[in-house]
Amino acid sequence: MTKYLKKPETGAFAAFLLTYVFFALATPGTGFVSINGTAGWLNLAAELGIVAIPVGLLMISGEFDLSIGSTVGAASMILALGTNQFGGPTWPMIVLALTAGGLIGLCNGLVVVKTKLPSFIVTLATNFIVIGATMGTSRLIANVTSSSIFASDSAKMVFAFRWGQANISILWWLLIAFIGYRVLSRTAFGNWIYATGGNEDSARAAGVPVERVKITLFVATGVAAALVGILQGIQWNSGNSTYGMGYVFQAPIVAVIGGVLLTGGYGSVVGIVFGTALFGVISSGIFYTGWNTDWIQLFLGLLLALAVLANNYVRRLALTSK
Amino acid sequence: MTHPLMELRNVDKFFGSTKALKDISMQVHPGKILCLLGDNGAGKSTLIKVLSGYHQPTNGTVLFEASETRFTGPRDARQRGIATVHQNVGSIPLMSVGRNFFLGAEPIKGKWPFRSIDTKKANKIAVEQMRKFGLTRVENGDQLVGTMSGGERQVLAIGRAMYFGAKMLILDEPTSALGVKEASMVLKMMRVARQNGVGIVFITHNARHAMSVGDDFCVLIQGEVAARFKRNEKSREDVLNLMAGGEDMTALEDDLEQID
Ligand SMILES: Nc1ncnc2c1ncn2[C@@H]1O[C@H](COP(=O)(O)OP(=O)(O)OP(=O)(O)O)[C@@H](O)[C@H]1O
Numbered sequence: 001m002t003k004y005l006k007k008p009e010t011g012a013f014a015a016f017l018l019t020y021v022f023f024a025l026a027t028p029g030t031g032f033v034s035i036n037g038t039a040g041w042l043n044l045a046a047e048l049g050i051v052a053i054p055v056g057l058l059m060i061s062g063e064f065d066l067s068i069g070s071t072v073g074a075a076s077m078i079l080a081l082g083t084n085q086f087g088g089p090t091w092p093m094i095v096l097a098l099t100a101g102g103l104i105g106l107c108n109g110l111v112v113v114k115t116k117l118p119s120f121i122v123t124l125a126t127n128f129i130v131i132g133a134t135m136g137t138s139r140l141i142a143n144v145t146s147s148s149i150f151a152s153d154s155a156k157m158v159f160a161f162r163w164g165q166a167n168i169s170i171l172w173w174l175l176i177a178f179i180g181y182r183v184l185s186r187t188a189f190g191n192w193i194y195a196t197g198g199n200e201d202s203a204r205a206a207g208v209p210v211e212r213v214k215i216t217l218f219v220a221t222g223v224a225a226a227l228v229g230i231l232q233g234i235q236w237n238s239g240n241s242t243y244g245m246g247y248v249f250q251a252p253i254v255a256v257i258g259g260v261l262l263t264g265g266y267g268s269v270v271g272i273v274f275g276t277a278l279f280g281v282i283s284s285g286i287f288y289t290g291w292n293t294d295w296i297q298l299f300l301g302l303l304l305a306l307a308v309l310a311n312n313y314v315r316r317l318a319l320t321s322k
Numbered sequence: 323m324t325h326p327l328m329e330l331r332n333v334d335k336f337f338g339s340t341k342a343l344k345d346i347s348m349q350v351h352p353g354k355i356l357c358l359l360g361d362n363g364a365g366k367s368t369l370i371k372v373l374s375g376y377h378q379p380t381n382g383t384v385l386f387e388a389s390e391t392r393f394t395g396p397r398d399a400r401q402r403g404i405a406t407v408h409q410n411v412g413s414i415p416l417m418s419v420g421r422n423f424f425l426g427a428e429p430i431k432g433k434w435p436f437r438s439i440d441t442k443k444a445n446k447i448a449v450e451q452m453r454k455f456g457l458t459r460v461e462n463g464d465q466l467v468g469t470m471s472g473g474e475r476q477v478l479a480i481g482r483a484m485y486f487g488a489k490m491l492i493l494d495e496p497t498s499a500l501g502v503k504e505a506s507m508v509l510k511m512m513r514v515a516r517q518n519g520v521g522i523v524f525i526t527h528n529a530r531h532a533m534s535v536g537d538d539f540c541v542l543i544q545g546e547v548a549a550r551f552k553r554n555e556k557s558r559e560d561v562l563n564l565m566a567g568g569e570d571m572t573a574l575e576d577d578l579e580q581i582d
């Protein structure tokens with residue numbers, strides 16, 4: 001029993017199950033549990049989940065990234081300006097947007113590693129710089145802060161395909177979750193992520209390239225955020241500088257609900273996936289109850305507080321029993 | 323005469339205005355144990371951090387196997403067969419014994435893209451190596467290091483260094499948290515490593531431990547080499563005095579006895 005209690009994902013899984021059952025019982029006959037209802041909460045979870053996984057890995061390594069919000073918006077605007085105002089081809093513009101996301105991550109990583117400033121502050125600054133730069137540049141070029149996207153059919157297939165209500169972003173989420181899971185729990189790099197967050201000095205002394213670990217994760221986070229910007233932009237046929245602002249805190253929140261320790265060094269991808277799914281169920285479930293959606297914030301706040309307490313307990317449990 | 327394994331020539335290490343090491347020249351030979359002695363704050367740990375690639379020297383040169391070297395970091399040094407047990411910098415509590423043991427040198431199995439850490443192998447070797455030092459309480463390599471005692475963690479760090487220290491072993495007060503049995507086991511293993519041609523740098527505040535295994539001795543006082551001598555060149559009292567930074571320990575100990 002303690003074996004399962006000690007795992008970082010157990011709490012998130014239990015909370016997900018409870019919440020799901022709660023909403024299923026509270027909304028009889030509304031279609032929450034139907035295929036379309038399920039697609040609804042999976043859609044909500046998927047795009048958040050794509051950024052939450054690298055953000056969670058980054059948190060396990062002991063760092064934060066609050067710049068994801070503006071990166072999502074910037075990527076969608078690059079695609080919009082590129083395909084609309086400049087009439088460029090879709091795929092190269094997608095590559096450009098992903099590269100921009102990676103570069104933002106690279107800057108975050110280099111500044112955090114070189115200055116040793118808290119990444120919380122560094123990436124908060126980046127978030128403002130990037131959204132400011134995106135809006136300013138868009139205004140200069142086209143006098144807009146949002147604009148239509150003209151995507152090719154092949155890009156629409158890959159980024160905006162739908163089966164009934166289910167978006168293809170759910171598949172992207174599963175793919176990234178699978179990669180994240182493999183990397184974190186099966187590879188040497190995953191071992192280094194845990195070690196870097198667990199005790200940076202010990203990790204460095206043992207020969208772990210802690211700087212490289214952090215920079216790599218910042219870049220991965222930037223690329224993932226740009227991917228979300230592309231997914232949303234092509235789905236909605238438009239780019240907007242303010243896309244993604246909600247993720248700035250939602251992503252770290254679902255990571256913590258998923259069992260990631262705020263202090264770093266502990267957590268799992270399976271946990272983060274359940275934390276994100278829980279978010280999807282709440283956001284969509286509230287809608288089915290007919291209650292005001294303002295309650296979502298209250299729910300999330302309570303869950304976060306509970307999760308922090310539970311994670312602390314799990315950590316102590318892990319350190320006291322064999 | 324074989325060339326030294328590692329050599330420092332006129333090495334300085336400054337931290338801002340703190341001069342932790344001043345004009346250090348020394349040699350580590352294969353198959354020899356070099357004891358670094360000195361008071362608290364004398365610069366011993368700083369010196370071994372230069373040897374293990376953790377710090378870059380401010381001035382001076384480092385030679386490894388007779389060629390001038392600038393380690394890019396601990397990883398570089400480790401890949402050349404230099405393993406270190408750092409003072410106070412140990413293991414990672416929320417990771418398992420096996421993962422800690424192989425941190426930075428994980429055994430990999432399978433083919434890309436399904437390459438993964440061979441956890442079974444890592445756990446097995448880690449537990450075996452710790453057993454060599456008489457530690458039998460840890461049977462499961464999946465156990466989190468945070469659940470082990472300070473001494474047990476030290477054994478893990480030493481076992482890891484001995485396992486990976488193919489050419490050179492650097493031990494910064496490895497026996498400080500160990501019981502009598504485990505400490506003598508460590509000394510015994512150091513002798514075995516020496517026989518296998520490994521060059522060893524050993525820091526200790528325990529004169530008996532130093533005298534029982536040391537071949538060469540080097541005394542640091544305030545970041546400078548104050549004395550160096552070979553085994554049997556000095557008496558136990560002299561060594562004790564030198565370890566205390568040159569003060570007359572016998573007089574101090576007499577004072578202590580009078581208090582009793
Ligand atoms: N990273 C650092 N930054 C600034 N000063 C340092 C740093 N590391 C060591 N020092 C200083 O260098 C001097 C030597 O420290 P060091 O840790 O090498 O001593 P030591 O001989 O190992 O002592 P002990 O026996 O207590 O372990 C001390 O004055 C210490 O304050």
Ligand SMILES: [Mg+2]
Pocket residue numbers: 366367368409494
């Ligand atoms: Mg020291």
